[in-house]
Amino acid sequence: MSGELENPGSPPSPGPSAPPAHVALVEALLFASGKPASVERLVEASELTAAEVEAALEVLERALEADARGVRLDRVAGGARLVSRNEFDVPVRKLLGLEGKNKLSMASLETLSIIAYRQPVTAPEIAELRGVNSASSLRTLLDKKLITTAGRKEVVGTPFLYKTTKEFLVHFGLDDVKDLPKPEDLDALYGVETNTSQTELFPGEPEEKEKEEDPSDG
């Protein structure tokens, strides 16, 4: 064990050793991955050997345990991932709950857009257009006060009519729903541009890539 005592300040390490650069690299990979990464994938990405990755994983695991850290290494079938420690579950859930408050799913955004453009509109009409039941999206949007009810429609079942709220207008900086963009506005922005000198030198990659989960690992 340990042939590395060149740093007299550090406590003697009883476990396996690995160069700090390897450990840092493996930590970065596990951090960014978000989901379990197999040793093979770590080897491929890091260009270390399997033995080097294994050693780095072990050193990292011990380091995370020794220093009373917020995360730990979780060994799962054929690989490893970083997870927050169980003892912090309550505050972690609280934080994610708080952050989730401002978030909307794609389904909710689509429902919101239909209500914005077609208001007042009923749940069956929305479901017809979207092709799926939209009850949970409606509930979310009502909770967030982006939509409200606007009486009932005089058809079979007298379903509720929905419309957008004042908060919706305030959020989007509009005075009236009539000010919502029209297809022409989108064409003006996304249409062919006359100015060729303006072509992007570095054609854009959607920024979402940054947050994207590994698509190759479905």
Next chain:
Amino acid sequence: MSGELENPGSPPSPGPSAPPAHVALVEALLFASGKPASVERLVEASELTAAEVEAALEVLERALEADARGVRLDRVAGGARLVSRNEFDVPVRKLLGLEGKNKLSMASLETLSIIAYRQPVTAPEIAELRGVNSASSLRTLLDKKLITTAGRKEVVGTPFLYKTTKEFLVHFGLDDVKDLPKPEDLDALYGVETNTSQTELFPGEPEEKEKEEDPSDG
């Protein structure tokens, strides 16, 4: 400094201190969040005081810098997040199967600069300042979520107003838009060179003209 020499093995810590449990908790929260979390959010989730959270963040920041670690603390957009280190860009991308992030074109950056300083601002105003139609840059910036709409301006044609987003701050590593150089500094940096050598052909010209910022009066 430091009254903490109880652990003779550790190097003297000149910085602030915080109980390891607080540091671990804050690390767990940042790890789970992914996005920049403000001190207020962390306080709410952790039930620590703001001062305790601040201290824990500082200790964590130093700890991550001191050891050769794979991640570091990124103070950005009024909060903090964990990110993998720059040097691990290539292996991280290899693991996630992602291409490198593209740089923004100068056209997009010019457009973004104008929006950052003059927000909310309309497309015609941007075109006037840049001397060229900027629709394709606006599109790129909208797609990358670096800008968003801020309603419409009540002038002829009711053009859309644009403003920068939190993602803009994250992208450029700014804590707040106020952290951009101030317009006065800009004048000094990029403005008119002092006209000492200039022969005063038109002595009646007021000197202040040089510093003038409003182009719309032209």
Next chain:
Amino acid sequence: MAEFRIPVPAGADLMQPYPVKVPQFEGPLDLLLHLIRKNEVDLRNIPVADICRQYHEYLVLMQELDLEVAAEFLYVEALLVHVKSQMVLPRAVLPDGTPQEDPRDELVRRLIEYRKYKGVAETLHEMEALRLGLWSRPPARLEASEAEAEETDLSEVSLFDLLTFFKGALDRYRSAHPPSLEIAHQKYSIKEKMEDMLARVRSGGGPVPLSDVFRGLAGRAEAIAVFLAVLELLRLRVVRARQEAEFSDILLESTGEDVTLEGYEESYR
């Protein structure tokens, strides 16, 4: 400012490569700033005639290289020519004794303002370069069931996103429910239209002008159904069409054949 090399044209003397470097500009103001810098002249005292000539030369070069010259470049050239012409005129003194504004002033103001933002853009470019290699972590999920649900922060949703979502839903709906004849066909039965038509020509009110047949219909779909019904009746020889003169109205009348449409099957499905 990006630079690119013009490829050597075919047939050119390859021993004498002649690479032309053309600086590219973000716009006319960018080009003007470049010329002012190149000439080492003061922004406050631009030699308009010189700059105007060089500006024009650049546009000519672009055209010679078959690069499209955007309208904005031409607009600023016209502005330069205008300023140049103003410069040769003696400047009036306003009633209060101050001289009239220098004709270059507006342009100078715009250049100064533009240069500031160009400078910021360059700073942002450097800041960005330091951060392209940073990767954050996908946020943890509260519930396993949410694993697939992609969520967006409402503050990041633009008005155009709303419109795009709406258009997406509409497009999906339309491709799932193709409009046109099929709907028309189901809504308007050709057989019914044939029965209506037959009743009309047999009512004894004389020949029915074809133009009357299409009056008061609900829309294109119904018109198509009526037209098909007329053709079908003609084919079955229940109805006859005649025209009294060229370009006069076509008249429909019963042939007198006693045909019932009982059991008639629509063949236009």
